[in-house]
Amino acid sequence: MGDMVALAGQTLLSPMILFFVLGLAAALARSDLSFPEAIAKGMSLYLLFAIGFKGGAGVAAHGVDAGLVATLLAGVVLSAALPFLAFALLGLLTRLSATDRAAVAAHYGSISIVTFVTASAVLESRGIPFEGYMVAVAAAMEAPAILSALWLVARVAPPGDRAGAAEPGLWREILLNGSIVLLVGAFAIGWTTGADGLAEIDAFITAPFKGVLCLFLLDMGLVAGRGLRAARGVLAPGVLAFGLAMPLLGAGAGLATGLALGLSAGGAALLMVLCASASYIAVPAAMRVALPEANPALYLTLALGVTFPFNLTLGIPLYIGIAGALAAGG
Amino acid sequence: MGDMVALAGQTLLSPMILFFVLGLAAALARSDLSFPEAIAKGMSLYLLFAIGFKGGAGVAAHGVDAGLVATLLAGVVLSAALPFLAFALLGLLTRLSATDRAAVAAHYGSISIVTFVTASAVLESRGIPFEGYMVAVAAAMEAPAILSALWLVARVAPPGDRAGAAEPGLWREILLNGSIVLLVGAFAIGWTTGADGLAEIDAFITAPFKGVLCLFLLDMGLVAGRGLRAARGVLAPGVLAFGLAMPLLGAGAGLATGLALGLSAGGAALLMVLCASASYIAVPAAMRVALPEANPALYLTLALGVTFPFNLTLGIPLYIGIAGALAAGG
Amino acid sequence: MGDMVALAGQTLLSPMILFFVLGLAAALARSDLSFPEAIAKGMSLYLLFAIGFKGGAGVAAHGVDAGLVATLLAGVVLSAALPFLAFALLGLLTRLSATDRAAVAAHYGSISIVTFVTASAVLESRGIPFEGYMVAVAAAMEAPAILSALWLVARVAPPGDRAGAAEPGLWREILLNGSIVLLVGAFAIGWTTGADGLAEIDAFITAPFKGVLCLFLLDMGLVAGRGLRAARGVLAPGVLAFGLAMPLLGAGAGLATGLALGLSAGGAALLMVLCASASYIAVPAAMRVALPEANPALYLTLALGVTFPFNLTLGIPLYIGIAGALAAGG
Amino acid sequence: MRMHAAKRVEIVIEAVMETRLTEALERAGVTGYTVLPVSGGGGRSGRWSREGQVGRATGMVAVVCLVRPARLDALLEAAFTVVDRHMGVVCVTDAQVLRAERF
Amino acid sequence: MRMHAAKRVEIVIEAVMETRLTEALERAGVTGYTVLPVSGGGGRSGRWSREGQVGRATGMVAVVCLVRPARLDALLEAAFTVVDRHMGVVCVTDAQVLRAERF
Amino acid sequence: MRMHAAKRVEIVIEAVMETRLTEALERAGVTGYTVLPVSGGGGRSGRWSREGQVGRATGMVAVVCLVRPARLDALLEAAFTVVDRHMGVVCVTDAQVLRAERF
Numbered sequence A, B, C: 001m002g003d004m005v006a007l008a009g010q011t012l013l014s015p016m017i018l019f020f021v022l023g024l025a026a027a028l029a030r031s032d033l034s035f036p037e038a039i040a041k042g043m044s045l046y047l048l049f050a051i052g053f054k055g056g057a058g059v060a061a062h063g064v065d066a067g068l069v070a071t072l073l074a075g076v077v078l079s080a081a082l083p084f085l086a087f088a089l090l091g092l093l094t095r096l097s098a099t100d101r102a103a104v105a106a107h108y109g110s111i112s113i114v115t116f117v118t119a120s121a122v123l124e125s126r127g128i129p130f131e132g133y134m135v136a137v138a139a140a141m142e143a144p145a146i147l148s149a150l151w152l153v154a155r156v157a158p159p160g161d162r163a164g165a166a167e168p169g170l171w172r173e174i175l176l177n178g179s180i181v182l183l184v185g186a187f188a189i190g191w192t193t194g195a196d197g198l199a200e201i202d203a204f205i206t207a208p209f210k211g212v213l214c215l216f217l218l219d220m221g222l223v224a225g226r227g228l229r230a231a232r233g234v235l236a237p238g239v240l241a242f243g244l245a246m247p248l249l250g251a252g253a254g255l256a257t258g259l260a261l262g263l264s265a266g267g268a269a270l271l272m273v274l275c276a277s278a279s280y281i282a283v284p285a286a287m288r289v290a291l292p293e294a295n296p297a298l299y300l301t302l303a304l305g306v307t308f309p310f311n312l313t314l315g316i317p318l319y320i321g322i323a324g325a326l327a328a329g330g
Numbered sequence D, E, F: 001m002r003m004h005a006a007k008r009v010e011i012v013i014e015a016v017m018e019t020r021l022t023e024a025l026e027r028a029g030v031t032g033y034t035v036l037p038v039s040g041g042g043g044r045s046g047r048w049s050r051e052g053q054v055g056r057a058t059g060m061v062a063v064v065c066l067v068r069p070a071r072l073d074a075l076l077e078a079a080f081t082v083v084d085r086h087m088g089v090v091c092v093t094d095a096q097v098l099r100a101e102r103f
């Protein structure tokens, strides 16, 4: 327990988290500090590229563990199942429409790759190893939640709100969305080229990684803070409670699964992070197309303004601490 | 021969080429993966800056070889002469208008700096040295081809299509275009500041170079793939045949010249690459001003959609293999 | 004296200054070399992030010197006082309106962070140490000059030109402007996380720093050259004379203060640089809001087209040389 | 200069819908359109800005089409099917164009 | 398609004044506006371009508002107080909009 | 607010021709213009998009000029000499402007 608090303190005082907090504070104080959209997108492409490649190179180095397929499948099931939990919880805590609840649920079943990247950087800083294929699990968990949410809508939403799910091209857009293609592609190339490939580009993807992540989290803090300021109105107490409770429930599901699969402490922590985090890039875009009636201020503010900061500051050290205490080799 | 196949295999499996292929595939599958224009331009500025500076520092380190001036001149002559070959070949293989043939010919006399950069990165990975001044040769080969093409147009095209060649400011734009100024400027600064200068910025231009190149080639793959998809219509069989045959003819001319000049195996391979590659940045811009009647979909698709992928995947290993077998010290 | 000339020569031949000169020359020759706005802004964010963090980590490493508070206060006083000197000098040398003089004066009391960054990179290359907290002094010197200028305007300008100073939100904008928040925030985080934090992101903020600075100065050269070309008209001889004399006067004030405070040679040189340099990012934006009647072509051309190149090429080696000869440990 | 009457249609729509809109316009026989980036805005769903954003979910674009007056209705109908359930505005202005053979 | 008369107001103004302008518009009861980036321009104070710039001091933006004709005067008055002492132009065009309930 | 009649001319042209166009406009006595970036489009020569592009060859820009009606013809003639052999469209709308002394 004392260890966990110390670890939490260490994590909170890492430059990554402090830059996120700086961004949040600057936005709330209405500073005009801002990153051009192109730079923000460029950094996110770099992070996906690097994390995907390193994951693949890790699998090449340690061989394919029997766990890969099992964990992938478990990830898909979790992503598909968590929206039902989220939908029910929203029903208990809030008075949102069924369409809004389904849209929010899709975000929480899916994952936030930035939270994942930050957690893996924290693990590396602490010297805690994890399975390289967790990156593939992250990719696999992006889309299933959307399917569940659309199924929910088709069951419970007013008929006018359902048309979008049949939108032509929607599924190609979701499955081939840029982040997934880059993450999975880099993973595959890292795996294929292995140690040789890594040696060629290591200096680009490893040494500067955490520095780029600091800058990126600064921007995410700015975006989250600005979003919070603009959309305070949507944060009724029940909605806020959901944004804090749901990651803990998700993390619990992830922990149970990670222990059942026999993942390492690092791997289990990452699975908790994936389940606890909520998408704010891929899923919102899909929801705008498929469920335009759902309120974007609601799901973006929850995912980016509430759950993301919660996970970054308190969630990650908590999940790492718990996984370290309970998982194999922990 | 067996060596060449092995080398080709190695090159094809390098991360750089695989990321290019990933981009090509993603674009053909209509993924929305994309790079902001500013990031693409930023990466290309970085690559020009780094390759120019390293070339200059290389010349400072190894002294000015008698070959520099001879190779520069040979490059200028090749760039000016190859458009005539291309123009004639297009006459044989296609039914394009004289204006279109001249415009395409300008691209193939000129060079693709990205192909050059990739080839030099492959040489470095394989530990094959090359003359640092090849970067200056690349810069010198950009413009002469445009002159030849405009001369061709003035001879054979309908009068209405000729006005642009006399466009005021055109020559300043071509000779002082951004890529040339950056490449030549960085080369000159690298030469002037030598080992001291290199020591100051080495960590920026050497270690991360291949990683940036991977990301850049991913984007080039996306752009090439999207261009191919949009402009399939212009690729009649004769046109396609030209896009594959012309680089081989160019490479042959480059090889003969490289051997005659006594270049190292690496230098000869790079001269082959320069002659085999087709411009898709500077020359298209010049052609839009000077020959607006020529069809941009035609020359962009050929240079970027056909010849560029051909050179990156098959051409480079082929040229390096042949030059290695035939050139001095090879 | 001979030493100073040699040092000046060395500095002038450093890649950073040569790339700046390349940019200046390219712009004056009307090359179309240019950086996307997003890339320029991204590089400036990187430089502020890195210099702020390193400054903070430096303070953490060497402890808080009694000089920190004294130097901060001295910086604030210099920034507030220099505009009066500038305003008077402009009155002697030019026939500008009081509003224009006040606007120009604000720029020269404030600082150019890029000049500061370049000077500290030159010091590092020469192995001359300086106080890490100079970065905080730079941040503290941004705003006071604006206050003095607005006070001057309220005293001497025609009534119609005064409204802007009372513009709501202006002071929040100035004090929380993006550069200050990033610089001070990174400084604070560097200080808090100390050696551990530095170890995490060192590879991103230290090794590539000078290379990024080269690229950034190339762009600044382009912007300065383009500005000069567009606004030659505003550069009457008296105005030009001011742009060259004022940095020397400012540097003199900085030197006297630095010696009085007992700063190291490096620290005194940086204080000279801060006093000698003129803002061209934060202050122009504030002047557009507060003094829209002042002519932006005038103050931007002076700060960016005259004083900035002067400081980069001649000023920095001069200030370092003099500080080295006179300051403690020099 | 010989000018020809035309309609200038400007559609501000979510970035995620851009391709769907331009494809619908093409199907409706529109021969040309120009897409302008939008850096921010405000409306009933609040203010937004593109700064620092990574995703496409909250951005918008402006699509400008010049068409012969006779084609306006077909264009609006096509645009409406896409815009209908989405944020965004559609605005039509009378205009004159050079080189009418292009429309 | 059922169209409704509206006014299209386009204001080109310095980037530093963007927030002040949009806040004034909101206070004047304007319910929506769209901000377009501007990459360069020329006027009495010379030419400028956004390339390579770092700061906001010299850039401009274009703000487009669609309003009911009856609201035009309030809008222009609000805009004028902000634009008055600053660079920039204000241009009004007659337009027709779909979905008038939004304005 | 006192408004003055003006013409709003919008020219979408290849980015490589931007400087040539604005110089021609200045020679024709146009005192101001604003350049907007264009992120994509479609026309007879196909669709294009700025994403991931490095060069200027395929991009376009939109140049907007407000002029007094009397100056319209001189402007169009100047524009036409540049646009003539090139891709692009020219569109003129009736407008009203504030602060007519600026045009």
Ligand SMILES: Nc1ncnc2c1ncn2[C@@H]1O[C@H](COP(=O)(O)O)[C@@H](O)[C@H]1O
Binding pocket: D012, D040, D041, D042, D043, D044, D045, D046, D048, D060, D086, D087, D088, D089, E031, E032, E033, E034, E035, E064, E065, E066, E067, E102, E103
């Ligand atoms: N009256 C208007 N004039 C111009 N743009 C508008 C207007 N109303 C809405 N918009 C644009 O459409 C977006 C969505 O509007 P809304 O659906 O009202 O939130 C806004 O962010 C603006 O970019």
Ligand SMILES: Nc1ncnc2c1ncn2[C@@H]1O[C@H](COP(=O)(O)O)[C@@H](O)[C@H]1O
Binding pocket: E012, E040, E041, E042, E043, E044, E045, E046, E048, E060, E086, E087, E088, E089, F031, F032, F033, F034, F035, F064, F065, F066, F067, F102, F103
């Ligand atoms: N007649 C005009 N038409 C279009 N834009 C203009 C016009 N006049 C000025 N502008 C824009 O307003 C900015 C400032 O104009 P000025 O105050 O005349 O220097 C210019 O850089 C243009 O972007």
Ligand SMILES: Nc1ncnc2c1ncn2[C@@H]1O[C@H](COP(=O)(O)O)[C@@H](O)[C@H]1O
Binding pocket: D031, D032, D033, D034, D035, D064, D065, D066, D067, D102, D103, F012, F040, F041, F042, F043, F044, F045, F046, F048, F060, F086, F087, F088, F089
């Ligand atoms: N009818 C139109 N309306 C708006 N923009 C157009 C139109 N036609 C062409 N354009 C623009 O002009 C570019 C070149 O057109 P084109 O020469 O027809 O290929 C297109 O990519 C569009 O950006």
Ligand code: NA
Binding pocket: A082, A107, A108, A109, A110, A111, A112, A250, A274, A275, A276, A277, A278, A279
């Ligand atoms: Na989740």
Ligand code: NA
Binding pocket: B082, B107, B108, B109, B110, B111, B112, B250, B274, B275, B276, B277, B278, B279
């Ligand atoms: Na060639």
Ligand code: NA
Binding pocket: C082, C107, C108, C109, C110, C111, C112, C250, C274, C275, C276, C277, C278, C279
């Ligand atoms: Na100063």
